[in-house]
Amino acid sequence: MTQKKQKVKEQFHLFLTKKRLKATLQRNLILDAFVDLDRPTHMDELYLILRSKHSHIGHATVYRALRLFAAAGIAREFSLGDGLTRYELAGHGKRHDYLVCSDCGTVTEFDNSSIEERQLAVARSMGFTVEALKIELRGVCSRCLTQSG
Amino acid sequence: MTQKKQKVKEQFHLFLTKKRLKATLQRNLILDAFVDLDRPTHMDELYLILRSKHSHIGHATVYRALRLFAAAGIAREFSLGDGLTRYELAGHGKRHDYLVCSDCGTVTEFDNSSIEERQLAVARSMGFTVEALKIELRGVCSRCLTQSG
DNA sequence: AATACAATGACATCCACTTTCATTGAAGAC
DNA sequence: GTCTTCAATGAAAGTGGATGTCATTGTATT
Numbered sequence A, B: 001m002t003q004k005k006q007k008v009k010e011q012f013h014l015f016l017t018k019k020r021l022k023a024t025l026q027r028n029l030i031l032d033a034f035v036d037l038d039r040p041t042h043m044d045e046l047y048l049i050l051r052s053k054h055s056h057i058g059h060a061t062v063y064r065a066l067r068l069f070a071a072a073g074i075a076r077e078f079s080l081g082d083g084l085t086r087y088e089l090a091g092h093g094k095r096h097d098y099l100v101c102s103d104c105g106t107v108t109e110f111d112n113s114s115i116e117e118r119q120l121a122v123a124r125s126m127g128f129t130v131e132a133l134k135i136e137l138r139g140v141c142s143r144c145l146t147q148s149g
Numbered sequence C: 001a002a003t004a005c006a007a008t009g010a011c012a013t014c015c016a017c018t019t020t021c022a023t024t025g026a027a028g029a030c
Numbered sequence D: 001g002t003c004t005t006c007a008a009t010g011a012a013a014g015t016g017g018a019t020g021t022c023a024t025t026g027t028a029t030t
Helices: A003-018 A025-037 A043-051 A059-071 A113-125 A142-148 B003-018 B025-037 B043-051 B059-071 B113-124 B142-148
Strands: A075-079 A085-089 A097-101 A107-109 A129-140 B075-079 B085-089 B097-101 B107-109 B129-140
Touching: A003 A025, A025 A043, A025 A059, A025 A085, A043 A059, A059 A075, A059 A085, A113 A129, A113 B113, A113 B129, A129 B113, B003 B025, B025 B043, B025 B059, B025 B085, B043 B059, B059 B075, B059 B085, B113 B129
Parallel strands: A097 A129, B097 B129
Antiparallel strands: A075 A085, A097 A107, A129 B129, B075 B085, B097 B107
């Protein structure tokens, strides 16, 4: 188990204890799958991964677990406009720069700090107090480009 | 009627003629309301505006009209992750920079052309072929800040 | 005016997500 | 270790935004 995973699991169990909630088998399995995947995902993807190994997990439980992870500060909830609620491991800072492949649908993150500084400056000059910033690029990732070409 | 509105209506009727579709009373009313509002909106907002004056419009018709506007190139469809499909007048270029007020929910656009080139350069350096770019800032707009302070 | 067929709107359906509720199971009490 | 409490689970029902269905209405061409 990686150090990062260890830390996330500790954080989650601390949260459960604090709120007098229970550490169930399902929650552990879902958290493992979520951390192991290590990229932004959504309920259905996790559900399929989990069902392939453990057939006794309901989809409502996966939904509830993901919301719980968000409440625990382990995950961040976001959306890309395709109707699915997505989750990513928190702790990447406040940055939310996504590359969404319009071919395979995979979401990857990238770092764009120099540009964000200027974005924020423009917004502030309009009297807007910025709380969150999201940059979303849609296109074709290098893997899909190679395969189709 | 503004020049812009005139132009949009002409474009729409050209589209209808080309596709052998019909210019109905409802479509005209919906287009008028959409252009007059002059900011990004969604079905329900338009529906309420329209119903307050013309009780003979069904919500399915508003949905269909908005999709038609998008097909005609008059409107652009987008989402902000709140489950609503939003539409804005097209023709602002390919840029989609939104300021979303977390207090009043109003969406305003801002122009950020100097930054686009750098965004694209970063993505391309990762082997990503960019098709669309969306920047979304959440925060409190100057009007809400003044009212609450 | 007559004809053809797109558009409308009430209603049903879809889909992602949430809630309900009877049952199961985790964790503290003893 | 057993008991007790009450949160968690999962199957099924419910929500809400968006879309499909279909009989009827309305537009535009003949």
